[in-house]
Amino acid sequence: MFYREAGQYKTTYSADQAVFPILQDRIGIFVILLLAFVVVPMTVSGFVLSSVLIPIMVFALAAIGLNLLTGYTGLLSLGTGGFMGVGAYACYKLTTFFPDVNIIVLILASGLFSAAIGALFGLPSLRIKGFYLAVATLAAQFFLSWCFVRVPWLYNYNVSSAIEVPTRTAFGVHVTGPNATPVTRYLVVLSIVVLLTWIASNLVRGRIGRMWMAVRDMDIAAELIGIKLYQTKLIAFAISSYFCGVAGAMMIFLWFGSAEADSFSITQSFLVLFMVIIGGLGSLLGSFFGAIFILGLPIMLRTLPELFGLTIRAATVEHLQFMITGALIIVFLVIEPHGLARLWQIGKQKLRVWPFPY
Amino acid sequence: MRAPADLKIAAGDVLLAVENVSLSFGGVKAIRDISFDIRKGEIRAIIGPNGAGKTSMLNVINGFYTPQQGRITFKGKTRAKMRPHDAAAGGIARTFQNVALFRGMTALDNIMAGRTLCMKRGLFWQALRFGPAMKEEVEHRRYVEEIIDFLHIQHIRKTQVGRLPYGLQKRVELGRALAMEPDLLLLDEPMAGMNLEEKEDMSRFILDVNQHFGTTIALIEHDMGVVMDLSDRVVVLDYGRKIADGTPDEVKRNQDVIDAYLGVAH
Amino acid sequence: MDLLYKIFADPFIQMGHAPDLLLQTLWEGLVGGMLYALIALGFVLIFKASGVFNFAQGIMVVFAALTLVGLHAKGVPAFLALGLTIGVMFVLAVAVERLVLRPLVNQPDIILFMATFGLTYFLIGLGELVFGGDPKVMIASELYLPKGAIDWKVFGGFVSFQKIDIAAAVIASVMVATLAVFFQKTRIGRALRAVADSHKAALSVGISLNQIWVVVWFTAGIVALATGIMWGARSNVSFALEIIALKALPVLILGGFTSIPGAIVGGLIIGIGEKIGEFYWGPLFGSGIESWLAYMIALVFLLFRPQGLFGERIIERI
Numbered sequence: 049m050f051y052r053e054a055g056q057y058k059t060t061y062s063a064d065q066a067v068f069p070i071l072q073d074r075i076g077i078f079v080i081l082l083l084a085f086v087v088v089p090m091t092v093s094g095f096v097l098s099s100v101l102i103p104i105m106v107f108a109l110a111a112i113g114l115n116l117l118t119g120y121t122g123l124l125s126l127g128t129g130g131f132m133g134v135g136a137y138a139c140y141k142l143t144t145f146f147p148d149v150n151i152i153v154l155i156l157a158s159g160l161f162s163a164a165i166g167a168l169f170g171l172p173s174l175r176i177k178g179f180y181l182a183v184a185t186l187a188a189q190f191f192l193s194w195c196f197v198r199v200p201w202l203y204n205y206n207v208s209s210a211i212e213v214p215t216r217t218a219f220g221v222h223v224t225g226p227n228a229t230p231v232t233r234y235l236v237v238l239s240i241v242v243l244l245t246w247i248a249s250n251l252v253r254g255r256i257g258r259m260w261m262a263v264r265d266m267d268i269a270a271e272l273i274g275i276k277l278y279q280t281k282l283i284a285f286a287i288s289s290y291f292c293g294v295a296g297a298m299m300i301f302l303w304f305g306s307a308e309a310d311s312f313s314i315t316q317s318f319l320v321l322f323m324v325i326i327g328g329l330g331s332l333l334g335s336f337f338g339a340i341f342i343l344g345l346p347i348m349l350r351t352l353p354e355l356f357g358l359t360i361r362a363a364t365v366e367h368l369q370f371m372i373t374g375a376l377i378i379v380f381l382v383i384e385p386h387g388l389a390r391l392w393q394i395g396k397q398k399l400r401v402w403p404f405p406y
Numbered sequence: 407m408r409a410p411a412d413l414k415i416a417a418g419d420v421l422l423a424v425e426n427v428s429l430s431f432g433g434v435k436a437i438r439d440i441s442f443d444i445r446k447g448e449i450r451a452i453i454g455p456n457g458a459g460k461t462s463m464l465n466v467i468n469g470f471y472t473p474q475q476g477r478i479t480f481k482g483k484t485r486a487k488m489r490p491h492d493a494a495a496g497g498i499a500r501t502f503q504n505v506a507l508f509r510g511m512t513a514l515d516n517i518m519a520g521r522t523l524c525m526k527r528g529l530f531w532q533a534l535r536f537g538p539a540m541k542e543e544v545e546h547r548r549y550v551e552e553i554i555d556f557l558h559i560q561h562i563r564k565t566q567v568g569r570l571p572y573g574l575q576k577r578v579e580l581g582r583a584l585a586m587e588p589d590l591l592l593l594d595e596p597m598a599g600m601n602l603e604e605k606e607d608m609s610r611f612i613l614d615v616n617q618h619f620g621t622t623i624a625l626i627e628h629d630m631g632v633v634m635d636l637s638d639r640v641v642v643l644d645y646g647r648k649i650a651d652g653t654p655d656e657v658k659r660n661q662d663v664i665d666a667y668l669g670v671a672h
Numbered sequence: 673m674d675l676l677y678k679i680f681a682d683p684f685i686q687m688g689h690a691p692d693l694l695l696q697t698l699w700e701g702l703v704g705g706m707l708y709a710l711i712a713l714g715f716v717l718i719f720k721a722s723g724v725f726n727f728a729q730g731i732m733v734v735f736a737a738l739t740l741v742g743l744h745a746k747g748v749p750a751f752l753a754l755g756l757t758i759g760v761m762f763v764l765a766v767a768v769e770r771l772v773l774r775p776l777v778n779q780p781d782i783i784l785f786m787a788t789f790g791l792t793y794f795l796i797g798l799g800e801l802v803f804g805g806d807p808k809v810m811i812a813s814e815l816y817l818p819k820g821a822i823d824w825k826v827f828g829g830f831v832s833f834q835k836i837d838i839a840a841a842v843i844a845s846v847m848v849a850t851l852a853v854f855f856q857k858t859r860i861g862r863a864l865r866a867v868a869d870s871h872k873a874a875l876s877v878g879i880s881l882n883q884i885w886v887v888v889w890f891t892a893g894i895v896a897l898a899t900g901i902m903w904g905a906r907s908n909v910s911f912a913l914e915i916i917a918l919k920a921l922p923v924l925i926l927g928g929f930t931s932i933p934g935a936i937v938g939g940l941i942i943g944i945g946e947k948i949g950e951f952y953w954g955p956l957f958g959s960g961i962e963s964w965l966a967y968m969i970a971l972v973f974l975l976f977r978p979q980g981l982f983g984e985r986i987i988e989r990i
Contacts, residue, residue: 061547062540124782176974178781179725179929183921184974187967190918194963250535254543255527258511258519265508272468273586274494274523283529314918318789325786330510363805370797377790382775385783 067249084238094230098303100347102234104339105241106299111323111335112248113291118321119329120252121284122264123173127166127185128292128320130192133312134162135293136300137202140211144204151216151223152236155301159293165192166289173281189314196309210308213301224301233302240298244291249332251287260284261330292320326380328387337388345373420479421446421590421622422467427476429462436462437473438646444590449616450624451633451654454643455666460626461503463643464592467624468493468500481589495523499588503595503626505575509568513578516567517553520585521546553581557611573604580611584619591615593625597632605629609636634658642666683952695831697951698944703837705943706844710899711920712927712935713848714892719929720868721888722773724784728791730917732893735795736761737900741811742803750814761893769885777881810904817905840902847898848936851891860887868930922970931982938981942966 056071058064068074088101114128139158146154169188173181196202203211215225222228223236251257259280262270271277300307319342327338349369384391423443429436437459444450452460465471467478469488477484480496488498499520508516525546531539554560557577562570567578576596583591596612597605609632615621627633633640634654642650642657644666650657657663687694711729718726739760743753772787813819818835855861866874867884875881923942927934949965 061544061551065543065547118782172971172974179785180925180974183925184967184971186918186921187964187971190964190967194960198957198960247533250533254532254535254539255522255525256529256532258515259522261511261515262508262519262522265510266506268470269502269506269508270519271490272470272494272500273520273582274491275519276491322786322789325782329782364801367797367801367805370793371801372797374790374793374795374797377793378772378787381779381783381787381790382772385776385779 065253067253081242084242085235089231089235097230097234100343102230102237102303103343104336105234105237106295106303107320107323107343108336108339109241109244109298110292110295110320111327111338112245112332113288113295114320115324115327115330115332115335116248116252116260116291117284117288118324119331120257120264121260121281121288123170123281123284124178124182125185125285125288126182126314126317126321127169127188127192129312129314129316130189131162131166131289131292132296132299132316133192133196133309134165134289135159135296136307136312137196137211138162138293139297139301140204140213141202143214143216147214147216150218151301152218152240154216155240155294155297158297159290162293162296163286163290166292167282167286170282170285173285174278186314189317193309193313196312208308210306211300212306213304216301224305226305228302237298237302240294244294245332248291252332256283322377326377326387328389331387331389333392334387334389337392341388345376349373419446420444421481423479424463424467425477425479427463427466427473427478429459429466429471429473435646437466439475440643440646440648441476442641442648442651444622444624445639446622447616447620448622448638449612449636450622451637451640452624452626452643453628453630453633453640454649457645458643459646460643461594464500464594464624464626468498468592494586497587497589498592499583499586499590500592501576501579501583501594501596503598505572505579507567507575507579507582510566512564513559513567513570513581514550514554514563516578517550517581517585518546520582521550523586550581550585553584556584556614557581573600576600576608577611580608584615588621591621591623593623593627595626595628597627597629605632612636678956679953686952692831697947699831699833699837701944701947702940703834703840703943704947705940706841707899707903707939708920708923708943709936709939710844710847710895710902711917712923712939713851713932714895714899715920715924716927716930716932716935717888717892717895721864722885723781723871724773724788725781725929726892727785727788727917728795729892729896730920731792731795732761732764732896733900733903733917735764735799735900736893736897737810737904738799738803738808740897740901741808741904742799744811744814745803745808750811753811754815757897758894761897762890765886765889765893768889769882773885774882807908808904809908810901815901817901834906836902836905840905843898843902847895848932851932860884864888919966922966925970925974927981934982942969945969 056069058069063069068077089097092101110128110132113131114125117123117125135158138161139155142149142154142158143151165188169185172184176184197209200206200209203209206212213224215222215227217223218236221232223232252260259270259275262273262275263277263280263284267277270280296312300311304311323338323342324335325338326341327336328334346369349372350365353365420443423441425441427440428438440459440463452463454460462471466473467488469490469492472487477486478488479485480488480493480498508519511519525542527539527542531537535543554563557580559574559577559581562574562578567575570578580593580596583593593612597608600608612623612625613636616623625633625637627636637654639652640650640654640657641648642660642663644662649662649666650660652660711733714729714732715726718724718729736757740753740757743756744750748756768791772791773784776784776787817839820835822833822835822838823830824833855865863874863879864884864887866877866879867881871881874884919942920939923935923938925938926941927936927938946962946966946969949969950962954961
């Protein structure tokens with residue numbers, strides 16, 4: 049009754065092609081951004097900001113990155129963790145070389161390095177497809193993981209072989225390091241994620257997005273209408289890796305505060321892939337849902353037994369968590385293989401016709 | 407209603423010519439030493455029984471298969487093989503026997519994808535979707551909307567093509583090919599699996615495209631009635647060989663063609 | 673120049689100087705490769721029959737070994753435990769068919785792939801919950817697997833063969849031979865090959881897909897158990913073994929996802945290549961190149977032959 053597009057006529061093609069063509073959606077996104085930028089920083093505790101909201105944002109960005117590659121271009125990658133790592137280590141080296149430059153600029157620039165590495169490891173994608181490609185991207189994952197351990201230059205020859213995030217500022221405010229407040233870090237993460245999500249949504253709706261989807265849906269036909277497959281796939285690898293790289297840099301600089309090679313292991317790759325699948329392949333909004341679901345699940349599983357007054361040994365909880373996560377993933381795939389984004393659409397559809405669904 | 411066939415032939419120059427093309431997969435010879443040409447502005451039909459090598463021939467023309475022998479001359483340029491991208495950039499568009507649409511995209515996006523080669527704005531403007539990029543997008547949208555009007559598919563613009571019925575999918579596919587503003591349009595069985603009404607519609611579209619836009623058309627079709635009505639000239643293939651070439655009337659009377667279609671006692 | 677010498681000359685000179693060491697390395701690589709081949713075999717069986725890229729194959733290896741050892745630790749006699757473990761693998765096959773494959777039939781490959789991830793998590797949790805997460809020792813002697821080593825004097829030195837490795841080689845060969853006979857000669861084997869060619873055609877001649885899936889997953893479970901026993905006897909049984917599953921993936925690239933001979937030959941190539949690379953070139957790069965070398969070998973190989981060793985060249989049609 050309140051949510052429908054009836055009566056909202058478009059008089060120009062550009063209005064018809066807007067991100068949110070329906071007025072109610074535009075109001076909704078405005079309210080959400082207002083909440084995220086103004087209300088949340090004023091009300092939510094620092095602990096929740098740094099242990100719930102920042103992680104969700106960071107992983108949502110990584111998931112968007114992978115989604116551009118897997119969901120939009122149809123190239124399955126298991127190297128996300130490695131590409132995130134490239135971003136983080138690149139950012140660390142950049143802060144070493146340019147200590148006075150605005151840290152936000154450096155974080156955004158570090159993604160360029162992982163874009164280059166991503167494109168490099170995307171080279172085999174012309175010859176090979178599907179699961180063969182997935183296995184090939186594992187090569188990237190393992191090789192990069194190895195580099196993070198074995199190339200001491202990357203972590204400035206620290207004895208601990210870990211990177212310790214230095215204190216850096218942007219516009220005179222401490223953004224990274226121990227002096228940065230959770231609110232500042234949260235706002236920086238949020239701004240970057242909103243900016244990049246907007247860019248991603250522009251890309252997927254334009255010529256490049258159509259090229260990606262054409263390659264995904266039928267590469268032969270795409271080639272015959274003049275799309276260069278190789279170029280398209282490499283652009284997808286580069287841009288996807290850029291997003292992952294920025295997410296990796298933010299993960300270390302604005303969330304963890306320090307990192308070792310293990311932070312970018314294959315587990316991370318799988319985690320992000322889960323988010324993309326659960327959230328919905330080929331949906332940017334789904335990437336956010338996926339991140340919330342996958343990060344929220346362990347928190348829920350930890351707090352649920354306490355709610356019922358049960359006390360279980362920590363080890364058992366961990367094992368149960370594994371089992372339940374595994375089972376839930378299967379159950380979820382059985383119920384809705386198209387992910388949370390599809391559920392959201394169905395919900396919206398229901399809302400459109402409410403209260404007279406005939 | 408339309409110009410007599412012989413007039414057109416006289417008017418047209420050769421747009422595309424294949425000479426002595428042979429193609430084989432392993433030991434199987436799909437095409438053996440075939441030569442024919444397509445003249446500017448005509449509707450050229452390629453017919454023949456199943457397995458005659460018709461689709462393979464189209465695949466050679468737009469560069470999807472590489473022939474072992476022969477030459478292809480397109481717009482005066484001769485080469486041993488086409489490359490898919492060159493073919494597309496040179497103005498060869500194509501529809502497919504089993505609809506090859508981008509199933510996950512809307513009809514509108516499918517046809518817009520056909521405009522890819524015409525769109526120039528790079529990554530930077532695409533990322534901002536602002537200024538020149540937006541202007542370009544709207545410009546091409548306008549062109550695509552004209553095609554949508556022409557094909558009467560306004561109502562399914564924003565439907566995922568995977569959910570459309572077969573006849574409409576064929577229409578969207580034609581739209582995607584038209585969006586490329588082709589000089590040569592290859593249609594692989596555009597009417598397969600259609601009922602009479604849909605066939606009439608599709609024939610209308612093909613004729614309109616040919617007459618209004620002056621697009622040269624090469625089509626493969628099994629419905630002889632359609633072929634004889636639409637085409638200016640017909641080439642007949644059988645077992646990878648060319649057995650006849652000429653106007654519909656000539657072909658109809660050709661003894662080899664009659665044998666190939668009806669079978670002959672050996 | 674010096675680096676080039678170290679890469680292209682030095683290792684070969686070393687090989688020439690100590691042929692016994694080279695032989696030893698080759699043998700170690702061969703045994704390792706055999707185990708990779710067995711894991712890859714499980715992958716291939718399942719991929720052929722159900723089109724599922726079974727990420728859980730590696731975990732099934734660990735799960736089977738853990739069940740065997742765990743049951744024995746709870747006081748079950750060794751061979752009864754072996755029988756029970758086979759039973760467990762059967763139950764697992766049925767459960768997977770009922771709860772995962774059947775509801776997800778006709779979904780895109782990637783969804784099934786993700787489901788096997790879920791299965792992986794589930795099996796890790798279940799295994800550790802029931803039998804505990806600490807590393808365990810394989811009950812090799814209780815299963816009458818040989819111990820010790822045979823030394824073979826050659827080239828003025830000696831090569832040492834672990835008896836368990838020889839046993840592993842024998843068991844693996846017997847198992848592969850049995851599978852080959854099973855596929856070629858039995859009714860179910862024929863049905864299985866039919867399913868591998870085309871699901872729809874197989875269904876139309878009355879082959880039950882569900883039954884075939886159970887058979888295949890059970891077979892893969894048995895292969896996993898054998899692999900687990902042998903791998904466990906060489907090191908410990910714990911979920912750290914999971915990493916070997918990832919090691920087996922390059923084997924698949926090399927051999928092709930659908931070729932059983934490919935899995936075997938690919939496994940041996942990767943096993944040997946990895947050991948030789950680590951031993952002779954490893955020190956040059958700093959150690960640990962084992963973790964990615966196999967992938968690089970496979971990747972380079974793929975660039976020249978995208979369909980794998982034994983895969984057929986695909987003619988694309990449109």
